[in-house]
Amino acid sequence: MPTPADPDFDDPLLGPWLKGYPTAAEPLRRSQLKRQGWCVLDGQLPLPLAVLKQSALTHNLAWMQAFAAERGLALAPHGKTTMSPQLFRRQLDAGAWGITFASVFQLRLGVLAGVQRALIANQVQQAADLAGLARLLAQTAGLRVAFLVDSVAQLRQIEAWRATQRQAPVFEVLLELGVAGGRTGVRDHADALALARALRSSPAVRLVGVECYEGLGVTGDSAADAASSHALMDRLQTLALAADAEGLFEDDEVIVSAGGSALFDLVAARMKPALSRPVRGLLRSGCYVTHDHGHYRRLVHTLAQRCGCADELQPALEVWTSVQSVPEPGLALLTGGRRDLSFDIELPRPLALARAGQVHTLPDDGRWRIRGLNDQHAHLRFDDVSDLQPQVGDLVALGISHPCTTFDKWHWMPVVDDDYRVLDAVTMHF
Amino acid sequence: MPTPADPDFDDPLLGPWLKGYPTAAEPLRRSQLKRQGWCVLDGQLPLPLAVLKQSALTHNLAWMQAFAAERGLALAPHGKTTMSPQLFRRQLDAGAWGITFASVFQLRLGVLAGVQRALIANQVQQAADLAGLARLLAQTAGLRVAFLVDSVAQLRQIEAWRATQRQAPVFEVLLELGVAGGRTGVRDHADALALARALRSSPAVRLVGVECYEGLGVTGDSAADAASSHALMDRLQTLALAADAEGLFEDDEVIVSAGGSALFDLVAARMKPALSRPVRGLLRSGCYVTHDHGHYRRLVHTLAQRCGCADELQPALEVWTSVQSVPEPGLALLTGGRRDLSFDIELPRPLALARAGQVHTLPDDGRWRIRGLNDQHAHLRFDDVSDLQPQVGDLVALGISHPCTTFDKWHWMPVVDDDYRVLDAVTMHF
Numbered sequence: 001m002p003t004p005a006d007p008d009f010d011d012p013l014l015g016p017w018l019k020g021y022p023t024a025a026e027p028l029r030r031s032q033l034k035r036q037g038w039c040v041l042d043g044q045l046p047l048p049l050a051v052l053k054q055s056a057l058t059h060n061l062a063w064m065q066a067f068a069a070e071r072g073l074a075l076a077p078h079g080k081t082t083m084s085p086q087l088f089r090r091q092l093d094a095g096a097w098g099i100t101f102a103s104v105f106q107l108r109l110g111v112l113a114g115v116q117r118a119l120i121a122n123q124v125q126q127a128a129d130l131a132g133l134a135r136l137l138a139q140t141a142g143l144r145v146a147f148l149v150d151s152v153a154q155l156r157q158i159e160a161w162r163a164t165q166r167q168a169p170v171f172e173v174l175l176e177l178g179v180a181g182g183r184t185g186v187r188d189h190a191d192a193l194a195l196a197r198a199l200r201s202s203p204a205v206r207l208v209g210v211e212c213y214e215g216l217g218v219t220g221d222s223a224a225d226a227a228s229s230h231a232l233m234d235r236l237q238t239l240a241l242a243a244d245a246e247g248l249f250e251d252d253e254v255i256v257s258a259g260g261s262a263l264f265d266l267v268a269a270r271m272k273p274a275l276s277r278p279v280r281g282l283l284r285s286g287c288y289v290t291h292d293h294g295h296y297r298r299l300v301h302t303l304a305q306r307c308g309c310a311d312e313l314q315p316a317l318e319v320w321t322s323v324q325s326v327p328e329p330g331l332a333l334l335t336g337g338r339r340d341l342s343f344d345i346e347l348p349r350p351l352a353l354a355r356a357g358q359v360h361t362l363p364d365d366g367r368w369r370i371r372g373l374n375d376q377h378a379h380l381r382f383d384d385v386s387d388l389q390p391q392v393g394d395l396v397a398l399g400i401s402h403p404c405t406t407f408d409k410w411h412w413m414p415v416v417d418d419d420y421r422v423l424d425a426v427t428m429h430f
Numbered sequence: 431m432p433t434p435a436d437p438d439f440d441d442p443l444l445g446p447w448l449k450g451y452p453t454a455a456e457p458l459r460r461s462q463l464k465r466q467g468w469c470v471l472d473g474q475l476p477l478p479l480a481v482l483k484q485s486a487l488t489h490n491l492a493w494m495q496a497f498a499a500e501r502g503l504a505l506a507p508h509g510k511t512t513m514s515p516q517l518f519r520r521q522l523d524a525g526a527w528g529i530t531f532a533s534v535f536q537l538r539l540g541v542l543a544g545v546q547r548a549l550i551a552n553q554v555q556q557a558a559d560l561a562g563l564a565r566l567l568a569q570t571a572g573l574r575v576a577f578l579v580d581s582v583a584q585l586r587q588i589e590a591w592r593a594t595q596r597q598a599p600v601f602e603v604l605l606e607l608g609v610a611g612g613r614t615g616v617r618d619h620a621d622a623l624a625l626a627r628a629l630r631s632s633p634a635v636r637l638v639g640v641e642c643y644e645g646l647g648v649t650g651d652s653a654a655d656a657a658s659s660h661a662l663m664d665r666l667q668t669l670a671l672a673a674d675a676e677g678l679f680e681d682d683e684v685i686v687s688a689g690g691s692a693l694f695d696l697v698a699a700r701m702k703p704a705l706s707r708p709v710r711g712l713l714r715s716g717c718y719v720t721h722d723h724g725h726y727r728r729l730v731h732t733l734a735q736r737c738g739c740a741d742e743l744q745p746a747l748e749v750w751t752s753v754q755s756v757p758e759p760g761l762a763l764l765t766g767g768r769r770d771l772s773f774d775i776e777l778p779r780p781l782a783l784a785r786a787g788q789v790h791t792l793p794d795d796g797r798w799r800i801r802g803l804n805d806q807h808a809h810l811r812f813d814d815v816s817d818l819q820p821q822v823g824d825l826v827a828l829g830i831s832h833p834c835t836t837f838d839k840w841h842w843m844p845v846v847d848d849d850y851r852v853l854d855a856v857t858m859h860f
Contacts, residue, residue, distance in 0.1 A: 023562025128476035132453025153822035392583035
């Protein structure tokens with residue numbers, strides 16, 4: 001975590017207080033890392049260790065930026081995925097308009113990392129959060145932040161807080177539409193338009209656009225996913241047109257934002273309604289930066305086929321573990337568990353085994369499989385007929401499903417080349 | 431995380447870089463916290479926020495210490511649960527013999543926090559970890575650490591690493607027994623005894639005891655749990671007697687360790703085999719310190735009935751959230767999700783609703799229930815017939831199941847009185 005004593009995100013200090021950093025090694029600045037010659041395969045780094053592959057990261061950053069640019073859209077990738085200032089910087093350098101966050105706490109990290117334009121794709125209404133946002137806006141020249149409103153009750157909370165303040169900013173807000181049975185967001189057009197009017201007439205906020213999230217009920221079936229996301233995007237367009245016709249938007253351009261990491265092609269085609277003023281279409285996908293070996297790999301494969309994309313995103317995130325025990329035939333225990341890996345969508349997948357520096361790709365046919373996780377262990381089952389049998393001391397790479405819930409288990413990740421030599425590092429600040 | 435710039439665990443610096451600390455507030459030392467007059471119920475702290483109840487913590491520390499003492503056992507509570515130096519200190523001050531860890535990385539935190547006796551209840555075999563452990567032992571006068579060995583292959587890894595070192599300690603080890611289909615640990619008595627002989631004859635290690643973990647297949651059915659844990663403890667006793675008879679233990683006392691957080695009464699009765707030298711029975715339960723509102727509450731209730739205990743452990747950990755949206759009848763969205771709460775055993779349970787500082791206990795009959803979590807949201811379903819309806823801005827307290835996977839989502843937790851006024855804080859360093 002960045003403290004007043006070490007706020008340097010460009011060249012953070014790394015050391016043995018970070019899980020995965022060698023306990024016996026001296027602390028190093030990020031800029032000193034490459035010259036150490038560390039390699040994940042040679043035993044210098046204690047496992048488990050989550051690593052990012054430089055080649056895949058670089059590919060994904062360019063791929064997504066091109067995807068948005070080709071459709072006349074801008075990117076505000078969701079920063080909650082990584083909470084990593086160095087990755088925010090790479091996203092901005094690649095051309096992102098800004099970064100999206102889920103809370104004022106997350107926004108604070110972005111602002112410290114140099115983010116100038118941000119969405120909070122969430123309701124803000126608590127006094128402590130409104131005070132925090134007001135302070136960030138007051139202290140940061142040029143900072144622009146818009147957050148979501150989905151009820152008059154929330155607007156009244158904001159107004160009540162503002163009435164207690166001597167000075168408070170006028171908050172920029174997006175009106176959120178949602179789906180019955182889903183999450184946040186107004187369910188009905190008439191209610192949404194009534195809320196837009198209430199926002200327009202409130203001195204506490206400025207309505208600068210509309211927002212929705214299409215990814216909650218994703219099925220992977222293109223027809224079903226297209227039907228549900230088109231229906232939502234049609235409602236968003238209808239609302240934007242109606243609010244525009246009544247002059248309810250209060251900025252020179254109107255933000256229209258949607259886009260998780262699974263169906264962003266489906267919403268991308270419907271993010272530019274013909275309004276009386278320019279529209280800024282903002283995609284918020286966050287998981288693209290590292291992609292994964294599970295849930296998003298399957299969904300983005302479908303997406304790429306749907307779009308006729310020449311190539312796809314590449315999985316950049318792997319968690320390396322060590323075989324600590326092979327206590328019975330067909331079972332190996334790996335040093336890595338619920339504290340180290342995503343398990344909220346599905347269990348990790350064994351990708352490769354390394355012995356004496358040699359990497360052996362594992363079959364993706366179920367013969368090697370993770371059957372369970374404890375806090376600190378993974379249970380690897382392997383068939384007796386496999387040619388390769390895990391031994392104590394072997395290294396096993398695991399592919400994950402859902403990057404968000406692996407990132408939040410680490411404070412740093414080395415960035416490695418395709419031979420797993422450490423080139424660089426990023427830090428995470430959840 | 432403790433950095434070289436702020437290693438003060440007694441009086442750590444807290445500030446807005448910590449999730450749950452007010453973004454608009456100045457950093458404070460732990461010792462300055464109480465005089466701020468903060469209260470979770472009054473909106474000064476942004477939610478979600480995990481809090482610890484002082485009264486329950488104090489009760490649990492004393493309860494567990496008395497439980498062990500009454501049975502002639504010592505405590506080495508598992509530090510992986512909390513990874514909190516201030517809680518380690520309270521456990522040691524309450525009378526714990528030492529602290530248990532799952533890795534050398536975790537041990538390092540304990541050593542910095544003043545732990546002098548430790549178990550690593552896990553295999554250590556990687557070069558980076560052996561080097562880290564050797565360094566901690568060399569740098570820390572009086573530090574005693576024993577880790578687990580469950581295979582000759584692991585012993586050979588340790589010997590191979592040692593052969594590359596000019597100087598290396600003789601590592602103290604416990605021989606681990608395990609259960610077929612379970613996790614680590616030797617499955618068979620003859621193999622275990624052969625390993626004990628190999629350990630005795632190796633110059634790399636000293637065999638100082640035996641260990642097992644009975645909690646993997648816990649069912650909650652007393653008869654079934656007693657049968658499986660008695661069978662395992664009988665094997666552990668048989669092994670200890672055989673190794674003792676052959677003179678394989680290499681210290682003045684023999685450590686016999688078992689005990690997770692669910693069945694510790696069942697193992698406690700069988701941890702003192704009659705050996706030729708004194709036996710140190712070490713219980714490793716970790717979750718008792720905060721207990722929970724789910725899995726462990728049910729199991730420890732059964733345990734307390736089995737023991738005829740006059741009272742039980744008390745849940746000390748709650749996660750407070752805010753209602754950010756009530757977008758349709760019967761559904762409220764809370765500010766707290768997979769990034770803030772345990773969900774690996776079961777979903778959290780709504781405990782209380784607070785409005786305008788008044789706390790209303792919620793019915794525990796399913797009328798209020800968490801039906802799903804996203805990364806940053808909890809979906810609260812409530813029946814229309816409830817007298818109390820959640821509104822935007824209400825606070826909702828959630829009880830969790832499995833403390834380990836809530837602790838690892840926070841860097842600090844306030845310690846509160848029964849009215850949720852902030853008295854103190856602890857920090858976590860995963």
